[in-house]
Amino acid sequence: MSPHGLSTTRVRPSRPRHGPFLREACHQPPPTPARPEPRPRACLRPVTGLPLPARHVRRRRDGPAAADAHPRPPPSLHRKRYTRMRTRTLLTLTAAVAALGLATPASAADTPVLTAGGAAVAVGDVLNASLAGGTAATFYSSATGSSGISCNSSAFSATVTANPAAPGTATESLTSHTFDTSGCTANVVGVLGVSGITVDHLPYTTSVSSDGTVSVTPAAGSTVQSTVKLRTLLGTINCVYQAPGLTGKASNADHSIAFTNQQFTKVSGSSLCFANAFFTAKYAPVTANGVAVDVN
Incomplete structure (x- = not known):
């Protein structure tokens, strides 16, 4: 106003x-x-x-x-406790996930290629096997024929030299492979019987892979060799056969190793010795310290 x-x-x-x-x-x-x-x-x-x-x-x-x-009011005691609990929970989950990630490779590394009764086959253990029951080891003149030699008793021994984690390849040293000629017969014209079968150039390197493949390899510059002694009307003759190597298959179904039609070539011997010998045999069970061996 x-x-x-x-x-x-x-x-x-x-x-x-x-x-x-x-x-x-x-x-x-x-x-x-x-x-x-x-x-x-x-x-x-x-x-x-x-x-x-x-x-x-x-x-x-x-x-x-x-x-x-305006300044933010200080957090309440309840909020502080919640924050600490949440941080502790996250740290626990992180540690659990890290431990699980480390445990998975470790469990896989604990299973080697060769096990016996669930336990690892140790380096230095000896594997033994004889012919599977009801089978024979044969040396026939052809892959499809039946003319040749048949033996119902044979065995091998090999020492384990490496047994890595599966999947992988275990190695062995094949130191003995024998045939009992008392149980061998010959189905060859002019041959009366078998005096002996020897495996030469031992030891061989044997490898067993996780997929079941078995390979027998001689030393460098050598061959897998067998000498067969046959009785004839004219006396005993020696037939020498060689192969660059052998390939077989391992099976966990019956803990076996089988070789089928592995070809050997005659390098020396009489005309009564057939030119080729095809080796077939199945060995089971393969054991280590008396326990059947599995391939993983």
């Missing part, structure tokens, strides 16, 4: 939102019955040409200035 009794509208000077300000005296309203002596007021005038402040400050009409962002 003006002194003349007219209503007037008080207009405040506009303030820019940003920038530094200078405090200066401004227009004071006339005294009123409610406020006979108004307190002096100070107005803010923007100062141009200065950089903007780093923070914006909200000014109150009465009282000190306050920052826009």
Whole structure:
């Protein structure tokens, strides 16, 4: 209300939102019955040409200035416990996953290629096998014929030299391979019987792979060789046969090793000796310390 009794509208000077300000005296309203002596007021005038402040400050009409962002209240005790429990749980899960990842390869490495009764066959153990029951070892003149030599007693022994983790290849040293000629017969024209069969150039290296493949390999520069002694009307003759190597198959079904039609070639001997000898035999069970051997 003006002194003349007219209503007037008080207009405040506009303030820019940003920038530094200078405090200066401004227009004071006339005294009123409610406020006979108004307190002096100070107005803010923007100062141009200065950089903007780093923070914006909200000014109150009465009282000190306050920052826009209020500090976050401290976390409660319940929230602290929850955070600690969650961190502990995550660490436990991480450790469990890491342990599981390490355990898987370790369990696979514990199973070697050759086992006997579930236990690993040790290096140095001797594997033994004789002909499977009801079978014979044969040396026939052809892969499909029946003319040749048949023996119902044969055996081998091999010493394990390496038995790595499966899948892999175990190796052995074949030190003995015998045929009992008392149980051998000959089905060859002019031959009366078999005096002996020997396996020469021992030892051979024998390898057994996880897929069951068996390989018999001679020493470098040598051959797998057998000498067969036959009785004839003219006396005893020697037939010498050689092969670069032999390949067989191992089976866990009956713990066997089988050789089928492995070809030998005659390198010396009488004309009564057939030109080729095809060797077939099945040995089972293969044992180590009296326990059947499995291939893994």
